[in-house]
Amino acid sequence: MAFVRISGLSSEAGKNVTVRGWVTTVRSSGKVAFLVLRDGTGLLQCVVVKTAVSPELWERFAQLTLETSIAVSGEVRADARAPGGFELGVSDLTIIGASPLDYPIQPKEHGIDFLLDHRHLWLRSPRQRAIASIRNELEQAIHDFFYERQFLRVDTPILTAAIGERSGLFSTEYFDEGNAYLAQTGQLYGEAAAAAWGKIYTFGPTFRAEKSKTRRHLTEFWMIEPEVAWNDSNDNMVLQEELVSYLVRRTLSNRRAELVELERDLSKLESIKPPFVRLDYGEAIDLLRRKGSTTTWGEDLGAEDESLIVAEYDKPVFVMNYPKEAKAFYMKENPADPRTVLCDDLLAPEGYGEIIGGSQREDDYEKLRQRIVDERLDLASYEWYLDLRRYGTFVHAGFGIGLERTIAWICGLPHLREAIAFPRMMHRLKP
Amino acid sequence: MAFVRISGLSSEAGKNVTVRGWVTTVRSSGKVAFLVLRDGTGLLQCVVVKTAVSPELWERFAQLTLETSIAVSGEVRADARAPGGFELGVSDLTIIGASPLDYPIQPKEHGIDFLLDHRHLWLRSPRQRAIASIRNELEQAIHDFFYERQFLRVDTPILTAAIGERSGLFSTEYFDEGNAYLAQTGQLYGEAAAAAWGKIYTFGPTFRAEKSKTRRHLTEFWMIEPEVAWNDSNDNMVLQEELVSYLVRRTLSNRRAELVELERDLSKLESIKPPFVRLDYGEAIDLLRRKGSTTTWGEDLGAEDESLIVAEYDKPVFVMNYPKEAKAFYMKENPADPRTVLCDDLLAPEGYGEIIGGSQREDDYEKLRQRIVDERLDLASYEWYLDLRRYGTFVHAGFGIGLERTIAWICGLPHLREAIAFPRMMHRLKP
Numbered sequence: 001m002a003f004v005r006i007s008g009l010s011s012e013a014g015k016n017v018t019v020r021g022w023v024t025t026v027r028s029s030g031k032v033a034f035l036v037l038r039d040g041t042g043l044l045q046c047v048v049v050k051t052a053v054s055p056e057l058w059e060r061f062a063q064l065t066l067e068t069s070i071a072v073s074g075e076v077r078a079d080a081r082a083p084g085g086f087e088l089g090v091s092d093l094t095i096i097g098a099s100p101l102d103y104p105i106q107p108k109e110h111g112i113d114f115l116l117d118h119r120h121l122w123l124r125s126p127r128q129r130a131i132a133s134i135r136n137e138l139e140q141a142i143h144d145f146f147y148e149r150q151f152l153r154v155d156t157p158i159l160t161a162a163i164g165e166r167s168g169l170f171s172t173e174y175f176d177e178g179n180a181y182l183a184q185t186g187q188l189y190g191e192a193a194a195a196a197w198g199k200i201y202t203f204g205p206t207f208r209a210e211k212s213k214t215r216r217h218l219t220e221f222w223m224i225e226p227e228v229a230w231n232d233s234n235d236n237m238v239l240q241e242e243l244v245s246y247l248v249r250r251t252l253s254n255r256r257a258e259l260v261e262l263e264r265d266l267s268k269l270e271s272i273k274p275p276f277v278r279l280d281y282g283e284a285i286d287l288l289r290r291k292g293s294t295t296t297w298g299e300d301l302g303a304e305d306e307s308l309i310v311a312e313y314d315k316p317v318f319v320m321n322y323p324k325e326a327k328a329f330y331m332k333e334n335p336a337d338p339r340t341v342l343c344d345d346l347l348a349p350e351g352y353g354e355i356i357g358g359s360q361r362e363d364d365y366e367k368l369r370q371r372i373v374d375e376r377l378d379l380a381s382y383e384w385y386l387d388l389r390r391y392g393t394f395v396h397a398g399f400g401i402g403l404e405r406t407i408a409w410i411c412g413l414p415h416l417r418e419a420i421a422f423p424r425m426m427h428r429l430k431p
Numbered sequence: 432m433a434f435v436r437i438s439g440l441s442s443e444a445g446k447n448v449t450v451r452g453w454v455t456t457v458r459s460s461g462k463v464a465f466l467v468l469r470d471g472t473g474l475l476q477c478v479v480v481k482t483a484v485s486p487e488l489w490e491r492f493a494q495l496t497l498e499t500s501i502a503v504s505g506e507v508r509a510d511a512r513a514p515g516g517f518e519l520g521v522s523d524l525t526i527i528g529a530s531p532l533d534y535p536i537q538p539k540e541h542g543i544d545f546l547l548d549h550r551h552l553w554l555r556s557p558r559q560r561a562i563a564s565i566r567n568e569l570e571q572a573i574h575d576f577f578y579e580r581q582f583l584r585v586d587t588p589i590l591t592a593a594i595g596e597r598s599g600l601f602s603t604e605y606f607d608e609g610n611a612y613l614a615q616t617g618q619l620y621g622e623a624a625a626a627a628w629g630k631i632y633t634f635g636p637t638f639r640a641e642k643s644k645t646r647r648h649l650t651e652f653w654m655i656e657p658e659v660a661w662n663d664s665n666d667n668m669v670l671q672e673e674l675v676s677y678l679v680r681r682t683l684s685n686r687r688a689e690l691v692e693l694e695r696d697l698s699k700l701e702s703i704k705p706p707f708v709r710l711d712y713g714e715a716i717d718l719l720r721r722k723g724s725t726t727t728w729g730e731d732l733g734a735e736d737e738s739l740i741v742a743e744y745d746k747p748v749f750v751m752n753y754p755k756e757a758k759a760f761y762m763k764e765n766p767a768d769p770r771t772v773l774c775d776d777l778l779a780p781e782g783y784g785e786i787i788g789g790s791q792r793e794d795d796y797e798k799l800r801q802r803i804v805d806e807r808l809d810l811a812s813y814e815w816y817l818d819l820r821r822y823g824t825f826v827h828a829g830f831g832i833g834l835e836r837t838i839a840w841i842c843g844l845p846h847l848r849e850a851i852a853f854p855r856m857m858h859r860l861k862p
Contacts, residue, residue, distance in 0.1 A: 003661070005583060005629065019566050020661050022626075022823045038662060040629025041581065060463075069823035087778045097794070097824030120620075120815045121822065123627035132628060136583040143574050149474065150438060152567045158589070158603075158636050159651050161860045170590075170603040170829075172613070173699070175642070176862045182589075189853055192551035192862075197560055198436065198471025204636065205589050211606070220590050229471060230434070230451050363528070384551045384862035391552065392500035393528030422588045422620055429608045430592045431623075431815035 001073050004124040006042035008078055011087045018073040018314065019044060019088065020096070022124070023064050033061050035090075036083070037072060038124070045082040048071050048090045060093055066106070067099040067124070092290070096395045108344040111415075116321065118430050119422055130258035133416055134251055135407050141250045142204055142224055145243055156186030158205065162381050168210040170219075182207040185400060186226060186233040188330075188385050190227040190362060194396055195388055213426055215415040216303065216353065220424040227398030233332075233342040234359040236397035238358055240346055241274040243401070244316060246266065248272040251410055264412045268314070268350060284309055306353040314353075318344045329371040331359040339424040344399075352409040358399025365389035432505050437473035440507055440517045449504040450475060451527070453555070454495050457672040463491050466521075467514070468503065469555070476513040477503050479521045491524055497537070498530040498555070543848075550853055551862050561689035561782065562849055565682055566838050570745065572681045573634065573655055576674055582630040582657065587617030589636065589808060593812055599641040601650075613638040619657040619761070619816050622792060625827055626819055632657040644857055645786065646846040647734065649835060651855040658829030664763075664773040664791040667751055667828035671777055671787055672705040674832070675747060679703040682841055697842045699745070699781060706747040715740055715750045731757040732776070737784040747786075748778045758803040775830075783840040789830025796820040 004017040021039030035046040050058050060206055064070070073092040078085060104118045105125070115122045117336070122128055131175070146153065157173075158179040166184070175178035185200035193200040202225040209219065225241065248269050251259065259266060279287070284305075285297050291308050295301060301309075301319065310317055321340045331341035343359035362368040372382050388394075404419040417423040422431065435448040452470030453601065459465070466477040481489050492519045495501070503522040536556070546553045550731050551841050553559060578585065590603075597615070605611035617633035624631040633656040657670065669857060682690065690697060690826040710718070715736075716728050721737045726732065731739075732750065741748055752771045755764070762772035774790035793799040799820055819825075835850040848854040853862065 020825075022825075040625070040627060067823040069825050096826075097820070097822075099822040103822050113763055118558075118751050118815075120623035120818060123624060129628055132585070132624075134584050135586075136578075139584055140574055140578045143571055147567075147571045152563050154563070154852050155566075155636070155653055157651060157855055159855050159860060170605075171612075172601045172603045173856050174601075175640075177858070180601075180860055183826040188862075189551075193554060193563075193852060194471070196554035197563060205586070207590075209606075210626060222586055263455060309715065351606075374536075385550075388550075388553060389528070391528075391534050392498040393452075394451075394500045395527075400611055421585050421624060424588055426606050429590060429605055429611055431620075 005045045006026070006037070006039045006084065009084065012076045013075065015087065016073065016075050016091070020069055022073045023066060023068045023070060023099075026061070026064050028062070033058075035061070035064065035072075035387040037070070037088075040129075040192075043083040043126075045079075045087040046074070046090050046288075047087055048093075053090070056298050061090075061093065063093075065099050065101055065103070065235070067121075068095060069097040069099070070095055073199065073259055075364075077226075084361045094178070116417065116423070116428060117430070123421060126261055128418070130261040131407070131411055131413070132157060132403075132421065134235055134255050134411055135403075135419065137251055137255045138247055138403070138407060138410070139203075141247050142243075145246055146201045146226065149199065151201050152193070152197045153191060154186070154193040154200045154202055155204060156183065156189035156202050157430075158207075162378060166377075168208050170207050170209045173421045182277050184208060186225050187227065187400065188397060189383070190225050191396065192396060194227040194229045194398070195392075195394060198230050198279055199226075199328075211426055214303070215417075216405065218416050218420065218423055218425060221416070223400050224403060225398060227396060229394050229396050231360075231376050231397040232395055233344070233397055236358050236360065236399060237276075237278070237344055240344070240399055241276050241400075242354075244276075244346070244406075245272055245274050247406065247408045250334070255284050261410070262411050262413075269410065271314050272316065272349075276315050276346070277313050279309070279317060279319050281322045287312070298323045298325060303353055307351045310347045310349050310351060314349055316349060317347045319347065327359070329375045329377065330361050330368065332362045333364075333367060335344075342397075346399075348409040350398060350409070350412075352405065354402075355405045355409060356399050356401045358397065360395070360397040363389060363393045363395055365393065378397070435598050437468070437470045437475045437515065439472075440475065440515065442508045443618075444509050444517065445507065447504065447506050448519075449502055449524070451502045452500070454497060454499045454501060454530075457492070457495050458495070466495065467493070468502075468519075469503070471560075473519045474514040474557075475825075476510075476518040477505070477517055477521050479524075484522065489525055492521075495526075496530050496532055496534070497723060498552075500528040500530070501526055510620040526730070547848065547854070547859060548861070554852060557692055559660065559849070561692040562838070562842055562844070562854065563843055564689045565686050566834075566850065568682055568686045569678055569834070569838060569841070570634075572678050573674075576677055577632045577657065580630065582632050583628045585617070585621060585631045585633055586635060587614065587620035587624075587633050589614050589638075593809060597808075599639050601638050601640045604842070608694045615639060617656050618658065618831065620830060621656050621829060622816070622819055622827065625658040625660045625829070626823075626825060630657075630659050642857055645734070646848075647836065649847050649854055649856060652847070652851070654831050655834060656829060656831045658827060660825050660827050662791075662828040663713040663826055664751075664828055666773070667789050667791060667830060668709070668751075668775055671749075671775070671789060671830055671832075675707075675777070675787075675837075676703055677704050678837065679841060684786050686696075690842070693842050693844075695841075700841065702745050703747065703780075707746050707777070708744050710740070710748060710750050712753045713752055718743070729754045729756060733740060734784055736783045737778050741778045741780050741784070745780055747780060749775045750778065758790070760808065761792050761799065763793045764795075764798060773828075779840040781837070781840070781843075783836065785833075785834045786836045787830050787841060789828065790830040791826070794820060794826055795822045796824065808848065
């Protein structure tokens with residue numbers, strides 16, 4: 001009998017097939033027994049009629065425990081009430097791997113630490129599969145978006161040499177070269193690639209050795225960083241709008257069942273269309289003052305401030321052109337107000353806050369060099385980066401979008417820890 | 432005048448446009464001057480006729496140095512002799528960023544260390560762009576291949592807890608949790624995901640802190656690791672054949688110009704079609720003995736042995752079912768010969784050697800546990816991995832394909848260092 005995966009059953013109606021997978025539920029009326037099988041590609045209801053099978057098969061069925069792996073054979077029957085629209089009329093059943101009754105994750109409430117300790121098994125739940133499926137769709141969508149626009153993907157290094165006195169770095173011994181540090185961003189390398197290849201993006205893990213224990217922080221998270229030669233700050237925001245709208249649209253179109261599984265309010269996602277809201281930093285501060293915040297001009301915005309701002313809108317909000325001292329050294333001075341830089345943070349609605357940080361990059365050699373000196377960074381480490389302004393400098397802009405933050409928003413997850421298969425946090429390095 | 436990228440010029444013939452980019456060559460007859468401009472998306476020949484422009488523009492043109500960034504405006508003209516099929520009749524030219532005469536990379540031979548020290552500028556060469564473009568195509572092709580087959584991509588952790596006494600690990604302090612180690616593979620996590628989601632693949636950087644200085648080693652390299660529930664060793668090799676053939680076919684179809692730029696012998700790639708050659712390990716040893724190798728049964732094959740084997744064929748070669756002691760603990764014992772395991776190495780032709788290592792995984796709890804004990808690995812660290820055999824064990828198989836090795840083979844590169852934008856080797860951590 002042909003071996004078939006559950007996702008491929010629709011072309012097998014009326015045929016006899018074998019399906020392999022894991023037992024998720026069993027119930028019996030004494031005459032008819034129902035088993036729901038999970039094989040990772042879908043769920044399948046299997047039906048056994050006592051009078052139609054041998055006593056020994058009926059007995060085998062009664063012994064099945066949660067997460068036992070089995071092979072079941074029988075006829076595929078269309079049934080609108082069954083998950084996936086098909087059920088299997090069982091004629092044979094083989095137990096492949098038993099599952100003792102102490103299987104850790106039972107159909108009851110478990111604490112979050114217990115679930116994270118058993119993350120390798122927790123992944124089997126319908127909710128975790130839905131999240132993984134949406135993550136997969138978003139990653140493919142990101143690659144498709146940039147491939148169609150002729151960007152080249154660049155894999156920037158994780159192991160990097162000294163980059164001054166920046167904090168929150170994981171470090172490791174690197175042969176006789178001293179310490180290497182795990183990259184917090186691929187941007188500087190991305191800028192070199194943009195000068196070479198025009199339009200590029202990175203897609204990789206980034207690291208923060210910060211002692212934050214919020215629901216919005218992981219120590220290891222994935223980031224996508226496009227960088228485009230000749231884009232200015234406005235072009236940069238247009239690209240962000242297009243990308244984010246595309247990601248939401250594609251998830252709604254290709255992963256609607258998974259969003260429903262997560263009980264996501266789809267109407268909130270349906271309204272994500274360009275143009276997004278644009279607020280100058282000064283306007284954002286005014287808005288915050290009216291709403292009772294004590295943040296004053298010159299400070300960066302905290303998570304609470306971000307929530308106050310997005311509560312006003314049902315769309316993502318750009319906050320643009322922050323004061324220089326609140327942002328990184330490489331951002332371009334704003335010609336219209338040199339106290340500020342040409343940058344944007346994109347805040348997701350429904351309180352999700354910052355998912356993107358972007359900026360036009362400082363392309364003036366002298367100004368960039370001075371910023372490096374002013375911030376007491378190690379000038380020698382940045383000589384190669386300054387070369388990009390020394391030899392044929394160019395207007396360019398880019399941004400970083402946090403993958404887990406974007407997934408958490410689109411899926412409606414309260415915490416980033418569910419947005420990645422094996423999350424890494426301050427107290428979480430296992431499994 | 433509309434700003435256009437060089438790759439988009441084909442729809443602009445007869446129109447006046449502005450192009451921005453970097454000067455790669457300038458030559459002048461005294462009456463007509465030619466400039467080749469690079470913008471990362473292509474090359475454009477720009478023509479200035481002395482009598483048709485102002486003396487001052489002619490003068491500006493004469494001052495242009497290598498890698499000066501400029502904006503040139505003029506009419507787009509079809510010209511079959513020009514690179515890309517179009518040239519620009521220049522009516523205006525603006526210098527954006529000067530480039531001093533000390534630009535490090537000149538049209539002459541440079542040593543490899545000098546080039547790697549200036550990798551951020553070396554990337555601008557046509558050869559490096561061709562490699563980057565093929566890398567991009569291969570990465571997208573890999574994602575498309577698995578997406579179409581309904582695999583879920585899983586981003587496995589880079590920071591991992593103690594995994595026994597394995598050597599060649601980079602380590603870093605991880606808050607109060609002791610040391611964390613940079614992942615050498617995502618496979619063990621991939622197996623947990625395969626039990627949950629059926630068909631998965633990883634795509635990420637992996638690390639080796641090994642003091643090897645060969646042309647086939649990087650300390651940081653990218654690996655793709657598919658893992659499939661219910662696949663056995665044969666299914667696993669079929670999937671490898673399909674993937675590798677698809678990658679070669681797609682590069683030939685979509686990146687032929689880049690292969691030509693690299694002077695790749697296309698006929699060698701045209702013959703890469705399934706089925707590949709399959710040699711049992713014992714047969715491989717016999718072949719090696721006939722060819723004068725001193726390798727004996729029980730030993731792993733070295734790079735020289737691999738070259739001797741592939742020299743016999745114009746296709747990739749699977750060497751299957753190695754002796755247990757030559758391979759990792761998680762490989763399934765071969766029922767037909769328990770001295771061996773169900774595994775395969777895929778060797779690329781033309782001396783490129785191993786690009787894939789794959790195996791069916793040990794699914795017997797007791798046998799796997801015993802292997803962990805025998806190899807003196809820390810059992811406690813592997814309890815979660817053993818859970819996958821404790822609760823509903825399953826036949827499964829997977830493999831790891833090295834991205835840079837695959838790129839080097841397809842592009843015909845003598846060394847892995849050109850296959851990635853910023854290579855990391857024992858003595859190379861910068862830029």
